[in-house]
Amino acid sequence: MVPHTHDDLGWLKTVDEYFTGATQVVHHATVHLVLDSVLDEMARKPHTKFTYVEMKYFTMWYSR
Numbered sequence: 001m002v003p004h005t006h007d008d009l010g011w012l013k014t015v016d017e018y019f020t021g022a023t024q025v026v027h028h029a030t031v032h033l034v035l036d037s038v039l040d041e042m043a044r045k046p047h048t049k050f051t052y053v054e055m056k057y058f059t060m061w062y063s064r
Helices: 015-020 032-045 054-064
Strands: none
Touching: 015 032, 015 054, 032 054
């Protein structure tokens, strides 16, 4: 099994609002925390894999 996530680009909030978690009353999402926690878990379990398709968010996260 390969875990994954799906994070919309600008569905109910802007890309930046989804990434930072702003405007939580509209939709609870903080994309950078999802990626942070996945990386932490993978560091603890190096044999695990994760797939991610939203390259805009990945690029924003990676650039930090």
